[in-house]
Amino acid sequence: MAERLLDVRHLHTSFFTHLGEVKAIRDVSFHVDKSEIIGIVGESGSGKSVTSLSVMGLLAYPGKVTEGEILFKGEDLLKKKKREMRKIQGNQISMIFQDPMTSLNPLFTIGNQITEVLHTHKKMGKAEANERAVEMLRMVGIPSPEKRVRSYPHEFSGGMRQRAMIAMALSSEPDLLIADEPTTALDVTIQAQVLALMKELNERLGTATILITHNLGCASSICDRILVMYGGKIMEEGTTEEIFYEPRHPYTMGLLNSVPKVNGEQSKQRLVPILGTPPDMLHPPTGCPFYPRCKFAVKACASMDVPEFQLSGTHRVSCFMCHPDAPVKEEYEKQKGGIRHV
Amino acid sequence: MSEKTLLEIKDLKMYFENRKGLLGKKIEYVKAVDGVSFTIRQGETVGLVGESGCGKSTTGYSIMRLYRPTSGSIIYDGVDIAGMSAKEVWPYRKKMQMIFQDPYASLNPRMTVSDIIGEPLDIYHLCEGKERQERIYELLNTVGLGKEHASRYPHEFSGGQRQRVGIARALAVNPEFVVCDEPISALDVSIQAQVVNMLEDLQASLGLTYLFIAHDLSMVRHISRKVGVMYLGSLVELAETEELYEHTLHPYTKALISAVPELDPAISKTKKAQMLTGDVPSPIDTPKGCKFASRCPYATEKCMEERPVFKDAGGGHFVACHLI
Numbered sequence: 329m330a331e332r333l334l335d336v337r338h339l340h341t342s343f344f345t346h347l348g349e350v351k352a353i354r355d356v357s358f359h360v361d362k363s364e365i366i367g368i369v370g371e372s373g374s375g376k377s378v379t380s381l382s383v384m385g386l387l388a389y390p391g392k393v394t395e396g397e398i399l400f401k402g403e404d405l406l407k408k409k410k411r412e413m414r415k416i417q418g419n420q421i422s423m424i425f426q427d428p429m430t431s432l433n434p435l436f437t438i439g440n441q442i443t444e445v446l447h448t449h450k451k452m453g454k455a456e457a458n459e460r461a462v463e464m465l466r467m468v469g470i471p472s473p474e475k476r477v478r479s480y481p482h483e484f485s486g487g488m489r490q491r492a493m494i495a496m497a498l499s500s501e502p503d504l505l506i507a508d509e510p511t512t513a514l515d516v517t518i519q520a521q522v523l524a525l526m527k528e529l530n531e532r533l534g535t536a537t538i539l540i541t542h543n544l545g546c547a548s549s550i551c552d553r554i555l556v557m558y559g560g561k562i563m564e565e566g567t568t569e570e571i572f573y574e575p576r577h578p579y580t581m582g583l584l585n586s587v588p589k590v591n592g593e594q595s596k597q598r599l600v601p602i603l604g605t606p607p608d609m610l611h612p613p614t615g616c617p618f619y620p621r622c623k624f625a626v627k628a629c630a631s632m633d634v635p636e637f638q639l640s641g642t643h644r645v646s647c648f649m650c651h652p653d654a655p656v657k658e659e660y661e662k663q664k665g666g667i668r669h670v
Numbered sequence: 671m672s673e674k675t676l677l678e679i680k681d682l683k684m685y686f687e688n689r690k691g692l693l694g695k696k697i698e699y700v701k702a703v704d705g706v707s708f709t710i711r712q713g714e715t716v717g718l719v720g721e722s723g724c725g726k727s728t729t730g731y732s733i734m735r736l737y738r739p740t741s742g743s744i745i746y747d748g749v750d751i752a753g754m755s756a757k758e759v760w761p762y763r764k765k766m767q768m769i770f771q772d773p774y775a776s777l778n779p780r781m782t783v784s785d786i787i788g789e790p791l792d793i794y795h796l797c798e799g800k801e802r803q804e805r806i807y808e809l810l811n812t813v814g815l816g817k818e819h820a821s822r823y824p825h826e827f828s829g830g831q832r833q834r835v836g837i838a839r840a841l842a843v844n845p846e847f848v849v850c851d852e853p854i855s856a857l858d859v860s861i862q863a864q865v866v867n868m869l870e871d872l873q874a875s876l877g878l879t880y881l882f883i884a885h886d887l888s889m890v891r892h893i894s895r896k897v898g899v900m901y902l903g904s905l906v907e908l909a910e911t912e913e914l915y916e917h918t919l920h921p922y923t924k925a926l927i928s929a930v931p932e933l934d935p936a937i938s939k940t941k942k943a944q945m946l947t948g949d950v951p952s953p954i955d956t957p958k959g960c961k962f963a964s965r966c967p968y969a970t971e972k973c974m975e976e977r978p979v980f981k982d983a984g985g986g987h988f989v990a991c992h993l994i
Contacts, residue, residue: 516929542858545930548938588891606858667933
């Protein structure tokens with residue numbers, strides 16, 4: 329078995345607002361092995377970003393982890409003091425943010441911002457750090473990096489800024505890279521470049537990566553395993569093949585259905601949307617968060633917590649349809665093939 | 671769908687002035703839209719795709735006459751509206767409406783939904799009093815919202831619902847033609863399908879004609895009958911949807927289509943996207959030759975020197991490339 333790098337166990341994160349407690353994450357468990365890429369897929373408000381911020385220890389007031397453990401290399405990050413966490417943030421765990429326009433400091437050069445990481449964590453001298461910054465920029469494919477280290481963020485295009493962010497995140501050679509919607513703000517052509525770069529760097533440096541995205545296509549193209557989140561809970565987890573070819577959760581099925589098919593005649597087929605709207609997290613539905621929008625919901629879905637059903641070593645689903653006594657519904661059976669049969 | 675041409679765009683140009691120098695004497699032009707021509711028939715959907723900054727939204731805005739085009743003509747139902755004054759274009763605004771990209775920014779937070787949808791009715795004095803109220807309820811019903819939503823403010827709605835309000839506002843004056851400027855890109859995947867289905871239903875029931883501007887190629891393929899691909903202010907390829915996606919001619923379109931991530935992991939993991947290197951050149955000094963030549967893997971000397979003509983390559987498949 330591959331070595332465990334990160335093990336998140338029964339994580340609960342809440343935001344204490346003046347309107348009441350918003351339980352953004354409820355009982356989330358997952359793990360990341362060394363040098364694998366996992367994807368967290370879900371729509372806005374599903375808790376995917378809060379999960380990553382909890383792992384990074386970057387939750388700001390009024391957010392707080394209320395329960396659970398985050399084991400990184402066997403040590404619980406939640407028990408660490410702020411000073412100890414600083415040695416891990418940006419050093420052993422790095423993060424890339426969604427918007428490269430706002431997450432770089434406009435007043436410092438790109439080189440300055442990369443060397444800052446190296447000064448702080450690697451105690452490198454000026455010349456050495458500069459050299460390393462140039463090397464990092466070259467690695468992420470920025471032309472004439474010797475000149476570009478002296479550029480300011482506004483002189484870079486969107487795609488180049490995201491590359492610079494990746495260079496910065498990887499300059500300390502982290503064990504875990506968390507990429508929070510790294511391509512959402514970019515054009516498709518640039519998105520393809522950035523995804524290919526992340527995959528290539530993962531293969532070359534063996535950096536484990538968590539890719540957070542709402543785009544199923546992005547997750548499909550580089551991830552080994554995928555977690556599907558909804559309403560602060562994990563609905564389904566499996567290898568990429570299991571999620572796309574053998575989905576068992578109605579939400580996963582719904583997501584796969586609501587994207588137009590790429591091939592020929594099929595692209596004109598009417599889309600099958602998921603009806604309704606995402607839950608209000610201030611008053612989340614009891615039981616399964618997805619039941620108000622679910623076509624296959626039964627009484628039990630609304631009233632009790634849905635247990636997890638382990639379908640294979642890697643595939644787990646939180647849905648009563650996977651219960652051995654579940655009623656057989658024709659439509660559900662039809663969708664079991666995922667994108668192969670729709 | 672009828673055979674009647676509703677809208678004909680001929681050599682549309684939209685340049686923006688950029689004054690430089692100490693006294694603003696030196697003028698350079700940002701060529702946002704640089705000679706775009708296409709036609710839209712009544713009842714059909716034409717898609718417009720391209721990277722950000724390629725001028726697709728500016729094209730939409732110019733057709734709506736939210737800008738005064740630098741040159742070219744916009745022939746709507748036989749009348750050229752490109753050069754018209756604001757007063758002359760007024761009646762045409764009632765026939766052409768727009769749905770905006772960002773449902774968070776395009777609704778006034780201080781107005782109730784009823785006021786937002788009612789505003790176009792007031793401007794064109796379409797109905798008053800009780801009749802106006804009835805019309806607002808009817809419109810809300812058309813877009814799948816209820817009477818109870820009329821007195822609420824935009825912040826009380828989710829993104830998908832706000833976009834519905836935006837669509838109801840566009841439909842208030844019974845337009846014939848609607849420019850949809852990235853209407854779904856700010857929405858969640860599960861909600862996108864709802865809005866697209868609604869747009870299709872409305873088209874079927876009200877006989878609307880759409881110009882659908884988007885960067886999501888698979889959604890454009892789904893909704894459009896004809897698709898135009900823009901690059902740096904010009905159309906590089908224009909054809910019926912299936913023809914464009916199945917028999918792609920222009921290298922830029924090929925790169926764009928290959929960059930769309932596939933859902934099927936068996937395909938997406940092995941597929942090598944045709945990577946484009948470099949960035950889009952500045953729209954201020956556009957290259958002399960083909961605009962795409964600097965990033966094109968097949969560029970020849972001729973491409974650098976001479977700009978290709980946008981011409982029919984057979985069967986109504988227009989393309990601007992020397993190699994075809």
